[in-house]
Amino acid sequence: MKKLINDPADVLAESLRGVAAAHPGLRVDHANRIVYRAQAKADGKVALISGGGAGHEPLHGGFVGPGMLDAACAGEVFTSPTPDQMAEATTTVDRGAGVLHIVKNYTGDVMNFEMAGELAAADGGVEVRTVVTRDDVAVEDSTYTAGRRGVGVTVLLEKIVGAAAEEGQDLDAVASLAQRVSDGGRSMGIALTSCTVPSAGRPTFDLPDDEIEVGVGIHGEPGRHREPLTGASQIARQLVDPVLADHDFTAGPTIALLNGMGGTPLIELYLMYGEVTSLLESAGVEVARCLVGNYITSLDMAGASLTLLAADEEVLRLWDAPVSTPGLRWGA
């Protein structure tokens, strides 16, 4: 394992030290592993928190700041944070208008946030709503299973709903917008390589040089199946087709995220984005806004995922609103 780390057990704590040093706009509670805005938002506004295992940087800590999250709880690599962290963050960020929990649909995250909600309710009477993202079309949707994973749409949701909270929408409005965004997003990912979890010390899966994993999430879980490694134009189809098959994106404007998994350089992501936009154009999808880069990663995995979000004028307006975080910044 070749990584710029010390003891694998210290990766999270030590990387949070770097985050704190790098970003004066953030305040890190090292004991509780919570990243806050240095300046809390004004009283009376809904606060947003999210959280999840580390290894997906810049998600979530990199999306804390004006226009986006109020706090992010960090877990160990690929391990959901714990209810007490979340409860602590919830009470700290509440400005009297309630708190939205943004949860990616993983059993661990869902259960821990559930217990955090119970704690917060029992404790301080903070009003908590929860949105669970579940946009990964690689996973079959069924009430008998854990359902779909939450992946790329989480980034877009944090931005859009963060803007709504910032402009003073109330908890009901914020929560229902969050649900609407979550419902309108779909994602699909592929991997060229596995990632290596520091504490495991070796790649989570072995993948021959001429194969890719299709339908991977962001935790190094193997995908749904393997396919031969082909060119970018065919791989683009493997991202675009299942997303379009699952949801109609021709009815209005779309926000697209072509996301790198952490080990794929920008030159390849741009090339893939060129392929993806051609396919979307032929399919009659109008991409009104886009992001290309590493936004929700899987440690050092090489690969990419595509997220499409059905938008409307209101969503685009919120998308364009100012945001000032380490990971996304414009208009401010």
Place this chain on the structure above:
Amino acid sequence: MKKLINDPADVLAESLRGVAAAHPGLRVDHANRIVYRAQAKADGKVALISGGGAGHEPLHGGFVGPGMLDAACAGEVFTSPTPDQMAEATTTVDRGAGVLHIVKNYTGDVMNFEMAGELAAADGGVEVRTVVTRDDVAVEDSTYTAGRRGVGVTVLLEKIVGAAAEEGQDLDAVASLAQRVSDGGRSMGIALTSCTVPSAGRPTFDLPDDEIEVGVGIHGEPGRHREPLTGASQIARQLVDPVLADHDFTAGPTIALLNGMGGTPLIELYLMYGEVTSLLESAGVEVARCLVGNYITSLDMAGASLTLLAADEEVLRLWDAPVSTPGLRWGA
């Protein structure tokens, strides 16, 4: 070789298609492989162009936009662009106040920009000045050799000098500021892995699992020597010590760039930055501003480099000025 590409010969052209699709604020001249601002700057202002081989994204195309470059010429992967591209870009961006060429010190880049300057002078009478960055302390400085490579300071220079041009400083002032910034910057890099040049199809160098290359540039050239792979805290010393040994950074504020080589995830870069800041603090270096992330990369190489730039109030003011490019954006 596992990459998200089609034919290796098409990597540059196809990735520029993606750049054009992703960034409405940019205009790409595909025939000449030049990335321009969609909106040219006002008449009477000095224009900045840079350029270099592809494979270092977001450098340089990702730094085109208000507050930074006016155009970037892209060469093939790791291959300097050609004089006619540079001359074309130079005449196109000139607003009557002259053009600054920002050149990284590589034989190819220097010679091609030199010929471009000759062409532009012969041709249209555009006044051209050139700054050559040479900040890599891994390379011995000597008048008998090609001298030091230009690496991370190029990013900082494009931002700072871009701000000076934007506020209307004239060509003399812009060129002398550029020289001052270039003189005040030092960098050092290490690699955990080689990169793979698409047309070569395999890693440029082999590196055992327990060794790192110390003193690498951004083209997959082997470094100055190999060392055993140790923890991040020792590796941080290998970055910080030679930089501090080469230049005094205790006299005023410093801008720091902890840069990823393309294949190293953000969680590791933050961890390294934590280590680096501790060392800088002990050495009495005051980091006034910083960047942590992938800014000047070497394809899919895993590794990191540190750049320090001796700043002053004026430089910090220019650093803080608004910038709006795909790779750096604030205040706008």
Place this chain on the structure above:
Amino acid sequence: MADSLTHEQLVAWLAAFRDSVHEHRDHLTELDAAIGDADHGTNLTRGMDAVMAVVAADDAPDTAAGLLKAVGMKLVSTVGGASGPLYGTFFLRAAGAAGDASTLDAGAVLGMLRAGVEGLAARGKAELGDKTMVDALAPAVEALADAVANGADLATGLRAAAEAAATGREATTGLEARKGRASYLGERSKGHTDPGAASATMLVEALADAVG
């Protein structure tokens, strides 16, 4: 003939589980790498190390219920992931069932385990056959119940429970996962043993060892 669980045995159980988790840490992580995210061994090691620090502390609770509750809280606050809330809930519910008894007879142990497993299954909305820790734990409880009903002593009953857990664990190999991360793999989850079923079996075995 061991017919009840003393406080010392409770502590010994936890220590034995911690030791077992340490010993099989890499194995658990490998099982998780195959159909999950390669952290189960690390998660439980971190959690049980924290638990044993609580248990060893001067102010460790001296009732069964108190100790079990402290263990559950500690797991919830240090493990994270899926297994943190699940094992945490197991111990919290077990604590609730233990009442204020300081020594638990076979029936009380059965009641405690049953409450724990039911709580865990409810937290995870998991049923038998979903390829989770429930597939080891539920059969273990039934085996203990049978043994107790047939008048076996606690040690014998727990040995039967441990065997049933191991059998349940082995059976997960052939199953397609419907809960947790492994469910994302669909068909591809077949042929791999569930890591949580493996650690849950270790938990029951540790109890059998502590009592036997």
Place this chain on the structure above:
Amino acid sequence: MADSLTHEQLVAWLAAFRDSVHEHRDHLTELDAAIGDADHGTNLTRGMDAVMAVVAADDAPDTAAGLLKAVGMKLVSTVGGASGPLYGTFFLRAAGAAGDASTLDAGAVLGMLRAGVEGLAARGKAELGDKTMVDALAPAVEALADAVANGADLATGLRAAAEAAATGREATTGLEARKGRASYLGERSKGHTDPGAASATMLVEALADAVG
């Protein structure tokens, strides 16, 4: 006895160099990987393919000077990197020396090559022993000059030039680089043949083949 370079031979030279670059493309890139950035073979392949498109075009210049100039311009505008301006300058200067002769005798060929190599060395500020293409090209020019001075015919002279280039190329292996990318490696550049010296040797060999 070949005593002058015809237009057909000029074209044959370029074609032979293109073919040689194609054939040894991976080898050149491997040499460049060892002490550079692994693109020398790719760079020259791209450049010589573009050159041959110009040479094969209907409107290709029909004077030696015109053709050499077109070749130089094409290399400058398609190769990039270090080798683009260097080989480009070589041909541009060679064109200048060729004047308006349509067939070049041995002295003219020598003058043309000398001008090209001097231009290249000046562009790169390279001296003999810097471990660059100059280490193959400069000895080649001297060998041709010696042969011409001794009354040898052009074919013989170029054969000697090609041998001198190869010897110069081999000598780069032991040198520490002072110019180009390999200079960044310092001591570590020793023990590797310079890729540019290898391609430059191919250039001289192609000329000898075209004439001989």
